[in-house]
Amino acid sequence: MRTTEPTYASPWRRLAAIVYDGCLLFGVLFVASLIPALLMNTANLGQSPATDSVVHELNTPLHGAFYQAYLVALTVGFFGFFWRKNGQTLGMQAWRLKLETVDGGRISWPRCAARVVAAFVSLGLCGLGFFWIWIDKDRLSWHDRLCGTRLRVLPKAEKS
Incomplete structure (x- = not known):
């Protein structure tokens, strides 16, 4: 039987999984933000505003x-849960990727947290950490190198 070397993820496959997971994360963070916003505004329900103007303002705690720490913790928890469970988020499962x-x-868990933070830094620097994949001989991003992941x-x- 012939053994094969593992195939590492291409930048396009990674990007597709990022977009997929980004949509899922947006939904999670939206609901996670909606719940405290509704709870904090229940005191104002049933009251008529003094003016007819519309005010778009969040309560101070939001x-x-x-x-912000709450949202970061949820993001780390979202990715960490899936990465610790089987090494795959839902987007990674769709594109057959495994961390x-x-x-x-x-x-x-510490590597999960470090990888999420490093990925946001990579993205924040105009995506340079992700573009590094095209240069790197092992196709590793900055956050992969930093955290010792791939x-x-x-x-x-196989179909039966």
Whole structure:
């Protein structure tokens, strides 16, 4: 039997999984923001406004440092849950990608948190950390290098 080297994820496959997971994460963060916003505004229900103008303003707790930390924790929790469970988010499952450590193991919670933060930094620097994949001989992004992880393409499931 012939063994084959693992195939590492191409930039386009990664991008497709990022878009898919970004849509899912948007929904999670939307609902996670909607719940406290509704709870904080229940005191104002049933009251008529003093003017006819529309005010688009969030309550103070929904745009402070605590709220931002809440969203970061949810983001780390979203990715960490899937990465720790089986190494795949839903977008990664759709594109047959699997996240693993460089020795093929499961990623730890501290690495999950570091990878999410490093990925946002990579993205924030005009995507340079992601564009690095085209240059890197192992097709690793900055956050892969920093955290000792890699994205591997899984083989297609054989039809029975």
